[in-house]
Structures are given as C-alpha cells and as structure tokens.
Amino acid sequence: MMSYLQRANGFLQSKARTVRWVLCGPTTLFVTLLLMMGAAHWLPEGDAKVDNIALPVLAFPLIWVIVFLYALAEENLVRGVAVMVGLIIGHVGMLLAVM
Amino acid sequence: MSFLTQAKTKRFLAVHGWSGTLLGLLLYVCIFTGSIVVFEDEIDSWSRGQIAHHEGIGTLVDHKFRVTARDVDRKYYEEVSIFRLADGNMRYLFHTHETDQETGRIVEPIVRMTLDSATGDVIERWEGLRSELPSDPGGALRNFWVDLHVQLYMPNPYGIILVGVLGLAMMFAAVSGIVIHRHVFRDAFVAARSSKRLVGARDLHVLAGTWGLPFAFILAFTGAFFGFAGNVGVPLMSMSAFGGDQEAMIETIVGVREDIDLTPAPLAALDFVIRDGMSRTGAAVNAIQITNYDSAGAKIMLQMDPSPGSLAPQTLAFDGVSRRFEGEAPLFGQAPSIGSSLLGIIGPLHFGNFAGLASKLVWLGMGLAMAFVTASGMLLWTKRREQDQLWNGFRHWIVVTVWGLPFAMLVSAVAYFITVPVADPNLWTPLGFLAGAVVAVGLGLRTESTEARLQLANAALCLAMPVLRHLMGGTSWAEALIGGGTEILVIDILLLAMGLLLLRKARPAVSDREIAPITPIQEPAE
DSSP, X not given: OHHHHHHHHHHHHHTHHHHHHHIIIIIHHHHHHXXXXXXXXXXXXXXXXXXXXXXXXXXXXXXXXXXXXXXXXXXXXXXXXXXXXXXXXXXXXXXXXXX | OOOSOHHHHHHHHHHHHHXXXXXXXXXXXXXXXXXXXXXXXXXXXXXHTSOOOOSTTOSOOHHHHHHHHTTSOGGGGGEEEEEXXXXXXXXXXXXXXXXXXXXXXXXXXXXXXXXXXXXXXXXXXXXXXXXXXXXXXXXXXXXXXXXXXXXXXXXXTHHHHHHHHHHHHHHHHHHHHHHHOTTHHHHTXXXXXXXXXXXXXXXXXXXXXXXXXXXXXXXXXXXXXXXHIIIIIHHHHHXXXXXXXXXXXXXXXXXXXXXXXOSBOOOOOHHHHHHHHHHHHSSOEEEEEEESTTBTTOEEEEEEOOOTTOSSOOEEEEETTTOOEEEEOOSSSSSOOHHHHHHHHHHXXXXXXXXHHHHHHHHHHHHHHHHHHHHHHHHHHHHTTTTSHHHHHHHHHXXXXXXXXXXXXXXXXXXXXXXXXXXXXXXXXXXXXXXXXXXXXXXXXXOTTHHHHHHHHHHHHHHHHHHXXXXXXXXXXXXXXXXXXXXHHHHHHHHHHHHHHHHHHHHHHHHOOSOOOOOOOOSOOX
C-alpha cells in the first residue's frame, strides 16, 4: 500500500505544476458546482421549503473560494487529489441516487 | 503576519499576481464603472436634465388608473404594473402571457402607457411584445454605463458570467493579499512612505487593500453571486432538486394560484391600500403590481422602499377586492425563510443604496479605492519586471486603460448629450465610448507624457460637461436649486472639481517635456 502511495506521490510531484493547475482550475469549479447541487439534498428545507435551494446558490462564491484556497494551499498533492476525487465521487453518487 | 510556509506563500503570490495581471484590466473596468453607477438614478436624472422625483408613486393613484384602464383590452388585465418614472411621469404596464403559434414559446404582449405628472393625460401609448419594447432614449447614458459594469457590454449571458468570474478572482485576490503579506496589520497603521520608488507605491497598495478588504469581499461576493446565480446556479439547482422540472421549481418558489376566480369584481380602493402599506412600514410605495385586475381573484402587491433602519425593501400583499392585508410577500418562496432574507440583502449590499446618499457616497469612495488597488497591484507587478520590454510595454498600456476608461466614459456622455435631441442616443452613446477608447489608444501610442495627456483630456471633458449639459437643454443650476434637483448640482460640481484637480495634476507634467528616467529599484518588494 505504501509503495502505491509513494509511486502516486512521485508521479504527482513530477507533474506538480500541471496537477496544481488542474486541481485549482476545472476541478475546483466542478467540485463547487457539485457541492452546490448536492447541498439541495442535505440542507434543511425550512418552513418555506426553499432554504435548500436558496442557500447553496447564495453560497456558491464562498464555496468556490474555500475549495480554491484548499487546492492551492495543500502541500500534499496525493491528499489534495484524494480529497477532490472523494468529493466528486461522493456527490456524483449521491446525485445519481436521488435524481 | 503569515501562517503560510514559504512554498505556499510563493504559490499564493504567483496566483495573486498572475490572476490580477491577466484579469486586472477587466476587473478595473468592472470596479471603476461599478463605483460610478452606484449613482445610476442620480446620473439618470442628471443626464435627462430633469429633476428627479423620489416621493414614490404618491397616494392619489386610484381614479386616474381606473379611467385609463378602461381604454385597455381586458386580456391585458392579467398583470398590471404601476410606477413613477424618474421624470415624475407615471407609467402603467398592462400585460398578459400567450403561446406564440410559430415558435411555441411563451411571449408577453404588453400595453405601455405614460401619463403626464401634472395633467394625468396619456402622453404615450405603445402596444406590442415585451421583447420588442422600444428603448428609452433619455436613459441611454445610464443604461450604457450600467451595461458596461454588469456585462462589460458583451452579449448575455457571457458578459454576466465573465463579470462573475471577475468577482471570484477579486475574492481570491482580497483573501490572498492578506495572507501573503507578512506585516499586514502592522502596515495598515503605518502611513505610506513618501517615495516615488516601488516601496512607496506598495505601501499605498497595501494600505488601500487592507482597509478596503471587508468592502472588497462584500462587493466581490455579491458580484459573483449576481454573475452566476441566474445563469448557472438556478438552472443547476432545478436539475438537482427538481430533476429538471422547472415548473415544479417555479411552483415551489413563487407558487401557482389555481382556480382563480375571474368573475368581474371591482378592485379595492388603491389609495386606501397605498396608505395602509405606508402606515405598516413607514416607507413610501415604490411600485404597485395588480394581478387579475377587475376580477374577484385580484391581488395587489405593494413594493415598498426600505423602511427606516432596514436594509432590504418589503413587498406587501393585499386581497384585490376586500383590500385585506395578507402579509409580507417574501422575495423567494411562499413563506418567510432564512434563504429569502439573505437573498433580500444581497442587492442593497452590492448597490449601496440602503441608506440614501450617505451609503452611496461610501460605496463610491470604497469602490474607487478598490479600483486604485487593482490598478496599483498591476503596476507593482509590472514594475518589478520592467527590465523586460514586454512587461514594460504592458505597464504603459495599464496606465492608458486607467485614464482611458474615464475618458471614454466622458466621451460617451458627450455623444449622448449631443445626439439626444437629433438622433438615437442608444446607438451613439456606445459609439462615443468607442471613439473615446480609440482616442485614448491613440494618445497611448505616444509614450511620452501619456498619463498627463490623458489626465488633461479627462480634465477638459469634466470641465466642459456641465456647460454642454446646460446648452443641450438641461436643468440650470437655479432651476435645480429651486426645484430640489440636488443630484444635478452635485454631479456638475463634482465634475468641475475633478476637472480642476486633474488640470492641476497634469499641467506641470505636460509642460515638462523632459521626462525623468525611472529610478532603478534598489530594495526588493515583499
């Protein structure tokens, strides 16, 4: 297991700049959109039954900046990629299950 | 203060600088124009040469509305809007919804009427589809400047989305600017060093950026929201929460009134409803919307100005026949909610119009400070690389943009004033901007004294503008003083003051043909 991680780390480090670009650019945007869409299914609706729609749309810029800062600040690229891929798989799975 | 490692700081600095450099010019255009159009209503009445009316729609609407409505086909009674225009005249919009037989799309046939403020006579009547409404020549300057800010005068939705991207970039620039600067809080309380070298310019950039940070974040956040919410957020949420069923989403958000009783029934006294709304909120009525006018299922909605001490305006709902108060209509959804309340304050926070002139002045000042931060950030970035001819050239064109934008805006105003009486200002105002931009670029081709020449050109237009406005039939200062047209006076005086200031700043530089060589940078910038 360790050797796989080390090899993955070695590969990612060898292409660190490209990986960072992909993480901060398209991946961040995709994760932000997924987080926004996914929030409709776990945020409370409230009495008016609209909070789960309004709040994620409202929070979109904030979500983007947080994900972007994380993608830029994360030193460990393996962990960064894992977190982003985890978020994508988790949310795509949830959206496919509920839509 | 920095909690980042050296490698992280380097990365943050690289993205801060590169994103600022690549998007900075557009960001500068967006922020500068945004600061100006905070005063869009005032600019509108100033450019029309008419004294603006701020008293809402008043309390004597009922009789004139009923008489006027008799001349309109009943099919247009589905939705009626009543509001006062900036020149004091009243505007009635009667409209309905139909399916276009050829395209299958929903269209909105409309009857638009304008009533004279003094006599109540109908002075304009227009019938057609809402999408074909003729543009208002008097509002051309305001509309163009607002378009320039909202969508950089690009086609919808690309311009709005691009401005949303600029909002995201500004959010990141604000946050990253703080975390990469090692002594941000200490330096926020230190005056800028009076040096013409890099360190002095950097001090000013840090000072303005630090003190403007909360404001920059608010503007960037709300701007990014406006950029993405309508074109990206809502369609995606309808897919996610409603499986793409837009009708279900509309039903949840605005509700669907079923079994509307369309039996003819007289509308409740509008003047009574207006006074009821005013007494409930302590604010004036900004607009009235009536659905299913002249039927038992009629509803009256009053759009109020913000109440004293309140950020967001309220909408009050009344039964259209019994005039019974039904409660406050939320902006989003059919019952009060946190989401709706938060959405309600996004607009006032972005537009700065929640406390009248005072908040608008703060928004103008902070907006211009942010425009300065954007421009000074780009100049710092390029000055550090001035040994490179390409960066040095880019630096020159940043200066041209910084002074060329206000110049082109002023030329667009000149084009507006000249063409209002004789041609369509909706065409000539943008063309005037284009001509101004071409002249600015032309001045920029001469590398000597470009900045001073552009400042001088701006000064000349600022000084000429009040005269031109008056010559083209605008309200005189005496009329403005007597009639309460404060905004006309204030804008004219601001233009004159700005013109004199720029004249004083630019003249020595222009007269001095010997351009001093740029001092080499000795100290590394943080």
